Amino acid sequence: MTGTLTGTGTLIRLILRRDRVLLPVWIAITALLPASIASATTGLYPTQAARDSFAAASAANPAQLAMRGPIYDASVGGLTAWTLGSSLALIGGLVSILLVIRHTRAEEETGRRELLASGVIGRHAPLAAALTVVLAANLLHGLLSVPALVAGGLPAGSSLLFGLSTSAGGWAFAAVAAVTGQLTASSGTARGIAIAVGGLLFALRSLADTGGVGWLAWLTPFGWVRLTRPYAGDQWWVLGLIAVFAAALVAAAFALSTRRDVAGGLIPSRPGPAEGTLPGAFGLAARLHCGTLAGFAIGFGALGALLGVAARGLHTQLDTPQFRELAATLGGADARLSDVFFTFVMYVLSQLVAGAALVSALRARAEEAAGRAELLLSTPVGRLRWALSHLVFAVMSPVLLLTVLGAVAGLTFNGDVARVAGATLAYLPAVWTVAGIATLLVGLLPRLAAAVSWTALGLFLVVDLLAEFKLATGIILDLSPFVHVPAMLLGGAASPAAPLLGLTVVAVTLTAAGLAFLRRRDLMPSA
Amino acid sequence: MNAAVRARGLVKSFGRTRALDGLDLTVKTGEVHGFLGPNGAGKTTTIRILLGQMRADGGEVALLGGDPWQDATDLHRRLAYVPGDVNLWPSLTGGEVIDLLGRARGGLDPKRRAELLERFELDPRKKCRTYSKGNRQKVALVAAFASDVELLILDEPTSGLDPLMEATFNECVLREKRDGRTVLLSSHILSEVETLCDRVSIVRAGRTVESGSLADLRHLTRTSVTAELIGSAPGLAALPGVHDLSVDGARLRCQVDGDALTAVLAELARAGVRTLTTRPPTLEELFLRHYEGAAR
Structure with missing residues (x-):
């Protein structure tokens, strides 16, 4: 079994080389957003009274509820976490899906994987390398956002929890993409299924917060990234739920990948018509x-x-x-x-x-x-x-x-x-x-x-x-x-x-x- | 008008790289013309200009009597093209792609289509996603050979085919020739060109270095001479036009320029000849000569 991960290091370097622009830009922008929103919030709503009235108005706005969920605390930190919690999970999730598929299924579809697999690359190495890079990149932007938040006067512990919550959205969907990448031979289909799953899970969270069925939020990563409640009670253990969700899917992806051929999918490609009628x-x-x-x-x-x-x-x-x-x-x-x-x-x-x-x-x-x-x-x-x-x-x-x-x-x-x-x-x-x-x-x-x-x-x-x-x-x-x-x-x-x-x-x-x-x-x- | 392709002094640059640097190419109607050169010599760029997919920076070009850029659509009714790297739509089957290309070119002969599928051993029901490089190439080849066109432009068409399929390919090209069609065949596989082509153009670094029938080109080049002598031929080394002379006891090998052959044979006869082999140079040797020149 040790051999199945051979070459992971080489592939990680290849991924870092191919995405040497994209990764730093994404990480930098995502890491900078929390502190800039926090400072904008302080500037716009300097008093607690102003923040309370903004929070009350937002809580009354169903569109805001559908997009962002409830406000747990009307502090600067609480409002920042509310503004960005959902959006960063959405962006991190989407980027993670695209990256994982790009470095796993898309590589197989174009035949480049075949070229590598004939060298000393273990069967699990490509997936392991893609996940390592994407999970680490998500962790990095989460951690990097913390110092600026703390420098802006927000509590360190809650800021770390908020940073990790923003990372967690990416982790969950990197894991989803790892699984969908095993299902079909087409990278487009794999990408589509992962994004559709993401859309459903987001809709579930929206429904939970607008439809008066709050417990539904406990069934989706988009709910969990908010339910860690940074700056509003700090429920660290909710991060554990996301970790379990991601770990289970990653394990499933590796298990599925041993049951299929390189470039093949679990859902087999069926023969089509021998003659065409495309005009x-x-x-x-x-x-x-x-x-x-x-x-x-x-x-x-x-x-x-x-x-x-x-x-x-x-x-x-x-x-x-x-x-x-x-x-x-x-x-x-x-x-x-x-x-x-x-x-x-x-x-x-x-x-x-x-x-x-x-x-x-x-x-x-x-x-x-x-x-x-x-x-x-x-x-x-x-x-x-x-x-x-x-x-x-x-x-x-x-x-x-x-x-x-x-x-x-x-x-x-x-x-x-x-x-x-x-x-x-x-x-x-x-x-x-x-x-x-x-x-x-x-x-x-x-x-x-x-x-x-x-x-x-x-x-x-x-x-x-x-x-x-x-x-x-x-x-x-x-x-x-x-x-x-x-x-x-x-x-x-x-x-x-x-x-x-x-x-x-x-x-x-x-x-x-x-x-x-x-x-x-x-x-x-x-x- | 008896030239299917006539290009003079083609120039094309990509940024600072000069891909074509005054390339000439003439393909006569009805001939199979070999377009030879190593990778990066400018073969594919030339073909893209002929197809109106790129515009030359300089020079003149005529394809089937028209301007390949201005009259692209009309000219394309009369030709079929097989790219060197065939990329197909992953969700379509091979059969669907063959019919799509065939219809676009004005329909194809169903009998010929079926026959070609059988000869190339291609399963048309498979999705293109699952085809190997060789099979994708076969899809494009079947579509091209089954179309009723005047000119076939084939860019390194056998690079993914196994030797058996190469033989099938050769038969197909010869049949096209019998039917009076013109074929432009780019290749770096010399034996392929030797068996199929009437004339060849050799390109190097964006320029045509030789062009003519194989006989013409050989005339220009050296003959390889191997002889076993009775006596010795000390004067040989001093003769102009003798190259790479090596003597191993009674055995002697050298390369001789065409116009020095008479003198060399006279010198050999004087020494007395036990065995003598002369051989026209293979295209490999032609190639080596040109590309050694490039390396210097």
Whole structure:
């Protein structure tokens, strides 16, 4: 058995070499966020009275409850832990899933693992190396966040617990990905299953905190990372739950990996048709996009149902003076609570839809980088037709996803499908703008397109966070296309044409420029 | 117009690397043309320019009488391409990919498709994800050979095939030639080119160093002479055009330039010859000569 881990050290060095930029950037940003949010909280709410009233307002806001859960303590530390607990677990979880799959299943799928396995590399070494790096990186950002928190005047013990709680989210999902990486031969499917599991576990936590079924939070890592209660009673033993969860999944992953072949999956690959009926480039694109798109549609449908149900209880459960006040500031004195709720939530979720649109918009580049476009473009399929076959999905997938999200939310709320779906669809031009940025980059800077597009979307999300803490105003805020979308449910419907038309023009211009650049440049496979 | 490919002085740079440095290539209609060179010589870059996937920085290029960049779509109806590194869609089966490429090229002959699948021993029901490199190459080859096109561009097409499949591949290329199609075959496998090609172009560091029929090229190069002599031939070493002379008792070996052969044979005859072997240089030797030059 000792031989199965041979070569782990070599593989760890390989992973560190391949991710020498990504890992430090992720660790640094994640480690710096807690102290900056803590200092922003101190600055914005200097007195206990101010913090109490902020906490009361937030506790009354179902959107905040759904995203972040309850506030356990209205101290600076308690508010910081509340602001970041869930988001850092979400980010850490997502990055960990992507990294583990990238260094395990994706390596096998491309055949690079085979090359290594023929050397002195034990059967378990690749998984052990990937997990070591990802678990250590998560631990590192958690620990690194502590000194700055302590320097800012927060108690050392609670700060360490908070740091470790932020690490724990990554650990849990690294372990989930370790298992899903054993199931199928496709890295895309393995990634998809892990992210879907993450989404379900997050939804479970949201439901626990908005639906009055608090015990559900004890069933999900997204609940546990908050239930450690840093700065609010410090329940250290909850970390043990996460450790057991992660250890059990990791053990399962190693056990599963001994029961399959290299490059094979536990779910065997079935033979398919011997003859094809794909009618050219568009047929091929439809085949390539539809699986992912169906997955996204189901996910957003489930989210919409959750929101609709949550919004139903608002009038009875959350009709507090604080929330009324919030609603009045946002939408005027007669704004309906549910409208404020939907406006909040759709603003955030539309950026998730933009993520789905990015996947489609970057697909053409992915095909090019993998060398598959080369073969197709040697046939009479022209450059433009090929690009359009993928662009159609970048344009249409947000239409589908926003409609599903809004329609299901409206249906489960009060049956008012058109109104909620209409408000959700108002984000379409903003999402198209994000897809337009990606299309422009695919034409102009193909090798950097994926990295820069995702960073841009990440920055738009950061702008939201900064805006919420009033750290960003004016021009910086204007940079995000989402900021310009009128709140259709809160009086924005009066004159929505100008901003929506403006964004659409921007999106079309970006897209057209991207296509023009693509037609003029050389094809650049990554090899 | 009897040239399928005509390229003059092609130049292409990637950053500071000059991948093509004045490359010439002429492929006559109906011939099998070998495009020889080591890895990194510029073969694949040239092919990508011919396919309109890259634009040359300088030089002229015509493919089937058209401009490969401007008229890409129309020209592609008349050609089929097999890349050196075949990458396929992991979720599609081999059969689906063959039909996708075939349809895109305007349909393929189902009888020929079935025959090729059998000869290459390829299972078309398997997902491309599960194919080895050789099998992915077979998918692209079947799609190309089953298409009704004028020109086949094959970039190191046998690099993943086993020797038995290489023989099958050779038969397929010869059949294409019989049917009057033009084939551009890039390779660094010399025996393949020797058996299949009418003419070859040898490239090194982005330039064409030799081009012509195999006979032409051999004429330019040295002949390998091995002889067992009765007497001795002391004058041999002094003759111009004699290289790498080695004498081991009565046995003698040397390389002789084409125009020095008469003088060498006269000198040998004077010494008296017991056995004599002359051999045209293999392409390996041609290659060594050119790439030794590059190393110097």
